[in-house]
Amino acid sequence: MEIFGVPSALFGSQLLIGLINGSFYAILSLGLAIIFGLLNIINFAHGAQYMMGAFVAWIALTKFGVNYWAALLLSPLLVGALGVLLERTMLRKLYKLDHLYGLLLTFGLALIFEGIFRDQYGISGQSYEVPELLQGGVNLGFMFMPIYRGWVVVAALAVCFGTWFMIEKTKLGAYLRAGTENPQIVQALGINVPLLITFTYGYGVALAAFAGVLAAPVYQVNPQMGSNLIIVVFAVVVIGGMGSIMGSILTGLGLGLIEGLTRVFYPPASAVVVFFIMVIVLLVRPAGLFGKTA
Amino acid sequence: MTINNNGMFVRATPLLFGALFVIGLVAPFAVYPTFLMKILCFGLFACAFNLLLGFAGLLSFGHAAFLGTAGYICGMLVRDLGVTPEVGILGGTLAAAILGWVFGVLAIRRSGIYFAMITLALAQMVFFFALQWKATGGEDGLQGVPRGHLFGLIDLSNNIAMYYLVFAVFCVGFFIIHRTIHSPFGQILKAIRENEPRAVSLGYDVAKYKLLAFVLSAALAGMAGATKTLVFQLASLTDVHWHMSGEVVLMTLLGGLGTILGPLVGAGVIVSLQSELADKVGSWVTVIMGVIFVLCVLLFRRGIVGELQALIKRAGIN
Numbered sequence: 001m002e003i004f005g006v007p008s009a010l011f012g013s014q015l016l017i018g019l020i021n022g023s024f025y026a027i028l029s030l031g032l033a034i035i036f037g038l039l040n041i042i043n044f045a046h047g048a049q050y051m052m053g054a055f056v057a058w059i060a061l062t063k064f065g066v067n068y069w070a071a072l073l074l075s076p077l078l079v080g081a082l083g084v085l086l087e088r089t090m091l092r093k094l095y096k097l098d099h100l101y102g103l104l105l106t107f108g109l110a111l112i113f114e115g116i117f118r119d120q121y122g123i124s125g126q127s128y129e130v131p132e133l134l135q136g137g138v139n140l141g142f143m144f145m146p147i148y149r150g151w152v153v154v155a156a157l158a159v160c161f162g163t164w165f166m167i168e169k170t171k172l173g174a175y176l177r178a179g180t181e182n183p184q185i186v187q188a189l190g191i192n193v194p195l196l197i198t199f200t201y202g203y204g205v206a207l208a209a210f211a212g213v214l215a216a217p218v219y220q221v222n223p224q225m226g227s228n229l230i231i232v233v234f235a236v237v238v239i240g241g242m243g244s245i246m247g248s249i250l251t252g253l254g255l256g257l258i259e260g261l262t263r264v265f266y267p268p269a270s271a272v273v274v275f276f277i278m279v280i281v282l283l284v285r286p287a288g289l290f291g292k293t294a
Numbered sequence: 295m296t297i298n299n300n301g302m303f304v305r306a307t308p309l310l311f312g313a314l315f316v317i318g319l320v321a322p323f324a325v326y327p328t329f330l331m332k333i334l335c336f337g338l339f340a341c342a343f344n345l346l347l348g349f350a351g352l353l354s355f356g357h358a359a360f361l362g363t364a365g366y367i368c369g370m371l372v373r374d375l376g377v378t379p380e381v382g383i384l385g386g387t388l389a390a391a392i393l394g395w396v397f398g399v400l401a402i403r404r405s406g407i408y409f410a411m412i413t414l415a416l417a418q419m420v421f422f423f424a425l426q427w428k429a430t431g432g433e434d435g436l437q438g439v440p441r442g443h444l445f446g447l448i449d450l451s452n453n454i455a456m457y458y459l460v461f462a463v464f465c466v467g468f469f470i471i472h473r474t475i476h477s478p479f480g481q482i483l484k485a486i487r488e489n490e491p492r493a494v495s496l497g498y499d500v501a502k503y504k505l506l507a508f509v510l511s512a513a514l515a516g517m518a519g520a521t522k523t524l525v526f527q528l529a530s531l532t533d534v535h536w537h538m539s540g541e542v543v544l545m546t547l548l549g550g551l552g553t554i555l556g557p558l559v560g561a562g563v564i565v566s567l568q569s570e571l572a573d574k575v576g577s578w579v580t581v582i583m584g585v586i587f588v589l590c591v592l593l594f595r596r597g598i599v600g601e602l603q604a605l606i607k608r609a610g611i612n
Contacts, residue, residue: 036407041407042407042410042411090588090592093592094591094592097595099406099407100353100406100407100410101591101595103353103355103407103410104543104547104587104590104591105587105588105591105592107540107543107587108583108584108585108586108587108588108590108591109584109588110584111540111580111581111583111584111587112580112581112584112585112588113584114580115577115578115579115580115581115582115583115584116581118577118580119576119577119578119581227536231414231415231418231536232415232418234411234414234415235411235415235418237411238404238408238411238412238415268426271422271426272419272422272423275415275416275418275419276419278412278415279400279416282400282403282404282412283400283403286403286404287404
């Protein structure tokens with residue numbers, strides 16, 4: 001069976017990889033968007049935190065025998081706690097300054113994290129075995145789907161929509177949205193805004209680490225896995241705009257799929273297709289697909 | 295809060311520049327010339343970057359693209375087409391200016407944080423082109439670029455001759471930046487940095503001024519990159535990598551954002567640190583750079599030259 005002259009198995013598997021990448025873009029750009037909404041900083045360390053999420057899972061498994069399912073919970077908690085610490089000790093001092101300082105500080109932090117892991121584990125990738133429960137695959141008729149890859153998409157989407165639900169439909173989310181609009185008034189109404197900010201940063205970072213654990217069995221765990229990804233995620237954020245949570249999720253998924261399709265038809269362009277789309281969006285709709293003018 | 299707000303410093307400045315010029319002339323007899331050339335190339339690169347961030351308030355996170363592209367173009371012109379070095383440098387500078395125009399047109403459509411992300415993404419695109427295009431040599435880079443003869447006459451394989459060319463290029467670039475900052479155009483850039491809506495309401499075409507500043511900064515960064523290629527006879531992926539874009543931010547921040555000499559000082563410190571540390575600590579260099587970044591942002595936002603100016607000013611008042 002062929003689709004547009006491409007064997008359907010190849011077509012399907014590239015599309016699946018596109019969908020997986022898209023889920024990672026969605027989780028990461030979602031985290032960037034909620035952090036930006038409340039803290040007004042772009043978290044450059046997001047990629048490094050994703051990498052640390054994967055490494056914590058790998059270290060937990062190889063050194064302490066902690067299995068995948070525990071790591072899926074443990075790693076975001078640990079990396080998120082580090083995020084909370086960073087917010088309390090450093091980021092907090094920058095809120096009154098130009099937004100750009102937040103970007104520069106988190107860039108410095110990203111260099112530190114990446115450097116430490118490179119010194120400890122080198123640049124070659126470590127492999128992380130797929131958990132027993134999710135090994136093997138199913139034949140869908142037109143393609144063979146490894147179960148783990150399907151699981152990644154399902155888990156990532158569940159977390160994305162859970163986050164969307166929490167922000168749009170719960171009381172905590174209402175505080176968060178109000179804090180994004182006008183922190184002074186929210187504070188005046190008796191809500192602990194600094195705590196809310198700390199929690200938001202920690203949650204955004206934990207999302208990145210969660211994506212890292214999901215990624216560990218799909219890709220090699222290596223210190224540079226986050227830095228290349230984060231630049232693409234920045235382009236995703238520029239394309240989607242950071243105004244809407246659902247917008248971030250849809251843009252991330254859509255761009256992942258387009259990247260997958262590009263890999264089928266013209267592989268060399270797949271690394272830059274997202275940047276090309278960014279250029280087109282900037283020319284046609286500078287505020288981004290879902291953005292308010294920034 | 296630039297140095298010119300105070301009459302005393304305006305009078306002291308020509309003296310300082312004169313002294314630095316003399317030091318620049320005699321330096322290669324005291325210090326290893328290649329090391330000095332590296333500092334001057336990165337110093338010009340950082341000064342060009344500072345023109346944009348320090349005086350127009352635009353944070354570009356993609357300046358490596360201009361440094362690297364100009365390096366590749368200069369290398370190809372000199373090695374593959376056999377042109378003289380000065381034509382190579384001009385060609386590289388022109389290429390960077392054109393690329394700067396393209397980046398600028400796209401990036402000034404958004405401001406602040408988005409501006410930084412767009413420039414970073416565009417520069418990453420340039421990186422992938424450099425990685426995949428055969429003419430750039432991919433991972434190996436463009437090797438064996440000859441230094442050639444300046445104007446067909448002066449042999450640049452002599453390190454001292456090469457040094458004076460680099461020094462001349464730096465002085466030209468520095469002069470252009472100095473003139474720009476103190477021109478009416480530079481004043482308008484500062485006005486845009488301080489309060490963009492007000493500049494718009496005064497009738498200035500803000501987008502045009504930003505674009506011009508961006509192209510100028512890119513061209514000068516390119517001039518530094520092309521010269522650097524001649525010095526090291528190599529153009530490589532390192533120069534287009536986003537680490538390099540971060541490094542130039544660090545040099546500028548450490549030296550003193552928005553000060554005329556700060557970027558040169560910052561470049562000197564970072565280049566010295568890297569060459570000192572490279573053999574001793576290996577991959578910890580990245581960590582140390584990161585720590586300096588964090589310290590600069592948290593505690594030391596005026597940078598070395600900015601702190602010195604503040605000290606002198608305080609001493610002057612008392």
